[in-house]
Amino acid sequence: MSANAEHLADPELVAAVWDLEPLVDGGGPDGARRLLEDAAMRAADFAVRHGGRVAQLDAVALTAAMGDLSAIREMTMRAFIYAQLRHEGNLDDEAASALYQEVAERRLPIEQTARFFELEWAALRPADMEQLLDSAGAALDFAAHHLRRTHDAGTELLSAPEERVLSETAPTSRLAWTRLIAELCSAVRFEVDGEAVGVGAILSLREDPDRGLRRRAQRAYAAALEPGLRTRAFAYNALMQGHATLDRLRGRGHWLDAKNRENGISGAEAQALIDAVVGRYDISHRWHQLKARLLGLDRLADYDVMAPVGSIERRYSYAEARELVLDSYGSFSPRAQAIVSRFFDEGWIDAPPRPTKFFPAFCESEAPSVHPYVLLNHTARFGGVMTMAHELGHGLHGVLAAPRGIFHVQAPTIVAETASIFGETLLAERMLANTRDDQERLAIIALDIDGAMKAVHWQIAFNRFEDAAHTRRRSDGELTPDVLDELYAQAMGDYHGDAVEPTPGIEREWSIVPHFFFDVPGYVYGYAFGQLQALAAYARYRQVGEPFVEHYLAMLAGGGSRSPHRLAAMIGIDLNDPGFWNSGLDLIDTRLREAETLADAARDELG
Numbered sequence: 001m002s003a004n005a006e007h008l009a010d011p012e013l014v015a016a017v018w019d020l021e022p023l024v025d026g027g028g029p030d031g032a033r034r035l036l037e038d039a040a041m042r043a044a045d046f047a048v049r050h051g052g053r054v055a056q057l058d059a060v061a062l063t064a065a066m067g068d069l070s071a072i073r074e075m076t077m078r079a080f081i082y083a084q085l086r087h088e089g090n091l092d093d094e095a096a097s098a099l100y101q102e103v104a105e106r107r108l109p110i111e112q113t114a115r116f117f118e119l120e121w122a123a124l125r126p127a128d129m130e131q132l133l134d135s136a137g138a139a140l141d142f143a144a145h146h147l148r149r150t151h152d153a154g155t156e157l158l159s160a161p162e163e164r165v166l167s168e169t170a171p172t173s174r175l176a177w178t179r180l181i182a183e184l185c186s187a188v189r190f191e192v193d194g195e196a197v198g199v200g201a202i203l204s205l206r207e208d209p210d211r212g213l214r215r216r217a218q219r220a221y222a223a224a225l226e227p228g229l230r231t232r233a234f235a236y237n238a239l240m241q242g243h244a245t246l247d248r249l250r251g252r253g254h255w256l257d258a259k260n261r262e263n264g265i266s267g268a269e270a271q272a273l274i275d276a277v278v279g280r281y282d283i284s285h286r287w288h289q290l291k292a293r294l295l296g297l298d299r300l301a302d303y304d305v306m307a308p309v310g311s312i313e314r315r316y317s318y319a320e321a322r323e324l325v326l327d328s329y330g331s332f333s334p335r336a337q338a339i340v341s342r343f344f345d346e347g348w349i350d351a352p353p354r355p356t357k358f359f360p361a362f363c364e365s366e367a368p369s370v371h372p373y374v375l376l377n378h379t380a381r382f383g384g385v386m387t388m389a390h391e392l393g394h395g396l397h398g399v400l401a402a403p404r405g406i407f408h409v410q411a412p413t414i415v416a417e418t419a420s421i422f423g424e425t426l427l428a429e430r431m432l433a434n435t436r437d438d439q440e441r442l443a444i445i446a447l448d449i450d451g452a453m454k455a456v457h458w459q460i461a462f463n464r465f466e467d468a469a470h471t472r473r474r475s476d477g478e479l480t481p482d483v484l485d486e487l488y489a490q491a492m493g494d495y496h497g498d499a500v501e502p503t504p505g506i507e508r509e510w511s512i513v514p515h516f517f518f519d520v521p522g523y524v525y526g527y528a529f530g531q532l533q534a535l536a537a538y539a540r541y542r543q544v545g546e547p548f549v550e551h552y553l554a555m556l557a558g559g560g561s562r563s564p565h566r567l568a569a570m571i572g573i574d575l576n577d578p579g580f581w582n583s584g585l586d587l588i589d590t591r592l593r594e595a596e597t598l599a600d601a602a603r604d605e606l607g
Contacts (some may be wrong), residue, residue, distance in 0.1 A: 013318035013378060016344075016351035018089075022370050023082040029099050032079040036106045039075035043113040046072065054120035055128075059135035065117070066143040066407075072114060074406045076107045078367045085373060088358035089350055091186040101179070105171045112167040119163065121147065122154025145561045146407035153261065156250035166246075174242045174519060177235050181517040184232055186356055188512065190220045198355035199512060200377035206306045207383045211295075218303035222505030225512060232511040233481040240473040243521055255470035259522035263412040263529075264564045269575070270525060276581035277460040277528055281495060283589055284457040287449055288499035290596055294446065300500045306383070306450055310443030315380035318351060325389045328427040329396070332541075333549050339399050340392045343374060348395070353377040359514070363391045363420075365398025368409040372398035382447055386424050393423025401559030408561040413523060415564050417455075417530020418537065419556055424451060425538045442598040445591060452588045455531035461495035462524040465510060470521065484510055532584030533573065539587060540572050548572075 024031030046068050050057075057065060080103050087093070087100035121129075129151050133144050140147075157163065189196040192205065193216065205217035243255060252258060260270050292300045294309045316324070322344055330337035343349050348371055350357075357377060365372035372395045378384050397419040401409045410416075428448040435441040468487040473479055479487075489507040496502075510516060515523045541548045548571065555570040565575050574580065 010318050010380070013352050016318060016349055016378075017347075018085070018350040018373055018375075019347040020082050020085055020373070023078045023085075023367060029083075029095075032082045032099070032103055033106075035075045035079040036103065036110065039072050039079075040106075040110050040113070042068065042072050042075075043110050047113050047116060051116050052120070054117055055124060057132070059132060059137075059140070062132060063136050063139045066140065066147070069114060069117065070142065070406050072110070074367065074369055076110050077406065078370065079103050080107050081364055081367050081373070085350075085364065085375070088182075088375065090354065090356050091183050091358060092356040097183075101171070104175060108167050108170055112164050115163055115167065116160060118150050118154075119157055119160055122151050122157055124151065126151070141561070142405040143407045145563075149264075156252070156261075158249060162249075166249075174239060174246075177239045177242070178517055178519055181232065181235050181239075182358065182514065184228060184235070185512045185514065186358065188224055188228070189355070190217070190224045192217050192220045196355075198353075198357075198359065200353050200357070200359040201355075203360070204353075204377075204379040204381065204383070206303055207308060207379075207381050209308050211304065211307070214303040214307060215301070218301075218503045218506070222503050222508070225505060225508035229481050229508055229511055233479070233484055236469075236484070236511070236517065237473065237478045239517060240470055240521075241478075243470070244474050255467070255474070256522045258520050259413075259525075262520060263414045263526065265412075265414065265575075272578075273529055273532075273581050274460055274463060274525060276585060277456055278464070278494075280582075280585045280589075281457060281497065283585065283592060284453055284495055285497035285499050287453060287592055287595075288496060290592070290599060291446065292499065294442075294599055302496075302500055302502050302506055305496075305500060306454075308382070308443065309446035310439050316382065316385050317380065318378060321378070321380075321385040321388055324385055324430075325392060325423075325427060328389060328430040329392070329423065331430055332426050333553065335553065336396055339396050342399070343372075343392060343395050346371075348372065349374045349376060351376045351378040353379065361387050361391050363394030363398060365394065365401075366406075366410055368398075368402035368405055371402070386427060386447070386451060389423040389427040390420040393420035396423070397556045397559075400553060400557040403557070404559040404561050408559045411558075411560045411567070412564055413526035414529040414533070415560075415567055417526045418533040419530075421455060421527075421531045421534035422537055422552075425534055429538070438598050438601065442595060442602070445595045445598070449588070449591055449595060452531060452535075452591070456528045456585075456588065457495055459524045459527040461491045462513065462515065463522070463528075464494065465491035466516060466521060466524070469510075469516075481508070481511075532581055533568065533575075535584045535587045536573050536580070537571055544572070 021028070024035060027034060050065055083096075083100040083103035086096040090096060129147070133140060133147065136144070158166070185199060188199060190199070190202045192202065193213075202217055202221050206214060208214055208217075247255065247257065254267060256270060257267060260267050288300050288305065291304070291309065292298065295304060295307060297304065326337055326341055329340045350373070358375060359377055361374070361376045363372055363374045374391045374395050376388060376391060378388065394416060397411065397416060398409065401411065428444065428451070431444045432441060435444060465488050468491065469479065469484060472483070472487070485507040488510040489502070492502065537552065541552070551571050555567050558567050558570065568575050
């Protein structure tokens, strides 16, 4: 059964479509416009009352001003999320695309009207800032960490007129390129066995137990990446050069500095993670060699990398996937299970795969006065169940952090990915606890290792491609598609080693990976950070037991109100420990050794 036919045969999946109206108080597109109109009036009034006088605010006035700013930001964010989710639910919908562009264009001047506040705030002396925050005390908890981060980022800010130009030209510059790429990628179709499918469906076929189908799908995938490649390469070059220009204007020394600042870690800390994973590429090489043996192959092809091992080939209906995920969260915490259940019960998920829908999956939780929304392209394979557990980890995080308000609901990527991957780990461990025999255990361990490889080693390989591309773009000028292909092939070759044979043409895959085209480059290493921190967190849970649960939920409830280091410390993890990354990699290695032992035992049984 094809991926499209498969989801149409599942009525619960077809019905799992989100309701976006709470974002705009039931007003549809006009409701989004009214939110922006209200926000614009409030921003203008805010500027009249506080422009040029931020340095004179006392603690009470500062708290009130931040409350006003919170309301303005919440309104603009709700309008933007509504337009964004309508657009990404159907990228071919011209009306939704037009609304998205309209909201993006109207949102930025509103933000710019209030931008004076952070410029004036950043100009305060550090001692005066801290004294003011201390005076405000608990009343300003909803904004204190944000204000400290804003002040810290002040070194990158330009003058008010320059910031205005950058803000007002963003919708027709870097944001326009990002939107264009999303629409170009969603329009690519892949011909498999006479059926035209989108990128979500084609990638899910990599997990099909039928090797012939996987081969045909991968060849169709590689072939379809050639048309339009030059256009996508041009857009990527434009984005990279735009990032380089912003970095130069803001005094950043490295292409990853903006993402590191956003994540709240130093460049040295990010590089330590990257170096640790690259230094343990032997784990991925060993796993792919073992997987070839488990599949009865001399060597894996790239379309075998995510293939299922053993007996866990069954399909999971949407209802079965939901129950597995709820049961996994419930085994950890009834409170967590109750929160996750609301996503299904209250229409917070859009689950069916559609050819024109954004791929792959995400959770949007930046409107704390409403609730998070989850987008899935759900497949009936176990990988689809894992994705559901992953995104609902983000959803749990968003609900718990919502009381922190608009300034602190969103945790840095590296913390957010810890929450989602912890959810995957709960599901994998629940499945392992219910295994019937060693064969089934090996099949589940294989899926778990595949997930770890995808989150850690594969994402760092993506980072190595990005690093090479951004570095070369800045030194050599515009990069041809052939050069970008070579850089991608090199990064994937280092990750795979000699264990995997690439399909000809797959080196063009960089041109359809959405993370490379984000507004702030460098997102992907957050997955590796989150995976390794989640493994460390789960190890702490196994060690500490029930008392860990409340500490973990309290960490999630912290949202972005503290630094990643302080949040990690809440669950007993020290990110400053030089051996931290290797300890997480050792846990993956331990799981791999168990798989090797089980595989050897099975071979011995067969004689």
